[in-house]
Amino acid sequence: MVISREEKEYLIKELIIELHAKYDGSHKNLIVPRCPYCGKEGGKFGIYVGVETDKKKPFMTHCFKCGHTTKDVNQFLTDIGRSDLKLEEHASFAPVQIPEFFRLEEQEIDDELCVVEMPKSWKRCFRNDYLKSRGFVNDDYDYFPVGTTRGLNFKFDDYVIFQVIDSGDVVGYVSRHTWSKDDIEEYNNRAKRNGKYQIRRYSNSTENDFSKLLYNYDAIIEDETDTVILVEGIFDVIALTRKLILYDNHRVVPVATFGKKISDTQIYKLQSKGVRSVIIAYDADATDAINKTAIQLNEFFDVTIAKLMGNGKDFDEMDFWEVYDVFAYNLKTPIEFKLNTLDEKI
Ligand SMILES: [Zn+2]
Incomplete structure (x- = not known):
């Protein structure tokens, strides 16, 4: 079925009002708070409104609670008591794949984070020679909290330490050694010979995996x-x-x-x-x-x-x-x- 742009926009507008639907983040799906088929609440019913692809047709629907799928827009419109919106031309769809409705599937995306403590003696700074050499200006210190342990925590001597913040909580830190890569390498080569500790260019928090941040x-x-x-x-x-x-x-x-x-x-x-x-x-x-x-x-x-x-x-x-x-x-x-x-x- 060919649906014109105007038809599509009109239908979307009607469905938003009729079903109290709203767009998801991708703007390709409408999320309906209550499934018209099983009546379950919780936004598990989706209507695909993205561009037509091999497998996805506009206005196909699926409920992740009861599993009901419709592939024919007119059937769907009849089901919700809006036959008045039915589109003229009729066609049967090839078998379609259920689209990946965002947040509808019971997916096990793990975005849980714990709050992380900054290294002992860390304090924010508002000027720093190393950061200045990398172009930092006043606003940078204000908008991107960074600090040092001020020589009071030997593990972080010569590091600048940035807070990683999520919903206002500190969920990690990234600390970067202030020496150049070459200087660190040179030092480490000597340290290796003398059996001393190596310097790490970065020394970051470990509580939350950085792939979640x-x-x-x-x-x-x-x-x-x-x-x-x-x-x-x-x-x-x-x-x-x-x-x-x-x-x-x-x-x-x-x-x-x-x-x-x-x-x-x-x-x-x-x-x-x-x-x-x-x-x-x-x-x-x-x-x-x-x-x-x-x-x-x-x-x-x-x-x-x-x-x-x-x-x-x-x-x-x-x-x-x-x-x-x-x-x-x-x-x-x-x-x-x-x-x-x-x-x-x-
Ligand atoms: Zn349902």
């Missing part, structure tokens, strides 16, 4: 934040916020996944706040990881990829115009990006 998550405001820029680490988030002046801009929020990959829990966390589009901005060398992440995200969001220049610069090493160019001229669709990076490999 997103840095800067609280900056995403439900129904206000439309777009998330996905980056690898804390310094990328802060550099982007500073360079694009996003401190109080909640429409676009940079968020770090702590590495070049995203987990189901992290996807769920973005969805549950109603994020619609995601820009992947991982390092230029991470093409395979970017392609993989794009496929994962494409199911749930509008995905674009910010193609960083191949000069190996991180966001905090770029100047404003370099960052600007990335987002103004170098956004690719997943397919463009894939084709683009194929060229480079040949």
